[in-house]
Amino acid sequence: MWLTIKYAALSIFAVMCLYPLVWLFLASFKTNQELYFNTWGLPESWSLTNYINAIVKGGVIRYFGNSVIIAVSSVLVTVILATMVSYAIARMKWKLSKAVYGIFILGMTVPIYGLIIPLFSIFKTLGLLNTHLAVIIPQIALGFPMAVFIICGFMRSIPGELEEAAIIDGCSVYRCFGSVVLPIARSSIVTVAVVQFINVWNDLLLPRIFLTDSDKMTLPVGLTNFQAMYSTDYVGMIAAVIITIIPSIIVYILLHRQIMEGMVSGAVKG
Secondary structure: OOHHHHHHHHHHHHHHHHHHHHHHHHOOOOOOOHHHHHOOOOOOOOOOOOHHHHHOOOOHHHHHHHHHHHHHHHHHHHHHHHHHHHHHHHHHHOOOOHHHHHHHHHHOOOOHHHOHHHHHHHHHOOOOOOOHHHHHHHHHHHHHHHHHHHHHHHHHOOHHHHHHHHHHOOOOOOHHHHHHHHOOOHHHHHHHHHHHHHHHHHOOOHHHOOOOOOOHHOHHHHHHHHHHHOOOOHHHHHHHHHHHHHHHHHHHHHHHHHHHHHHHHHHHHH
16 A cells, blocks of 8 residues: 555656646647647647747757857866866875865855856956856866765775776776776766756856857856847747757756766765
């Protein structure tokens, strides 16, 4: 009986989470008139007009490309640097490893709002304002502490005998890192990559502050501009929202198993 209740509750929760997405998808094919008079029903015709308007009039493709550049760059640099730092902290023995790890953990407590003015001043001095680097660099810095925390937690759970056996067989430190530790830590690395991607992809604050040229704006900023220009074209805005959230949904669906493993593995292995 309890199993039935549990599955019923989970099913209800799943419907509550999925229904808004389904409704948005159906509404993106409707006209404004249909949206008012047939709010909950299926669209009369499955026309791509709203998506075409969002792409052509709203410039969604341009914003999409900018978001891809910023998100992919931030994810790659964060994952590469965090993996190397985590290996040094978790697998190597040196006096300041705990202190360095503590500094990274403290970085998780720093609010982004407290960094806006210093970052703006620094980027203005360096001439980086209104460039993608002005968004990429803070995103890497903000994601780095969380990445080190997750990957370190996993790497500490890897048995040391594996590296010892590899060293006996003649592997160098770099070979151990690349051939032994990285394959085992793949789930934690995927977790960091997905979380960082979603955070960067959905971020509105940094692009809005550090970018002024509309040709360099990201999708969240583009949506606000689209809303300002086409405030009565609700179905067009819904189509633009669908285009915005599709990458995050696809990434999570494809990698959700690795995400769950990466989040819990460091906590359950001794």
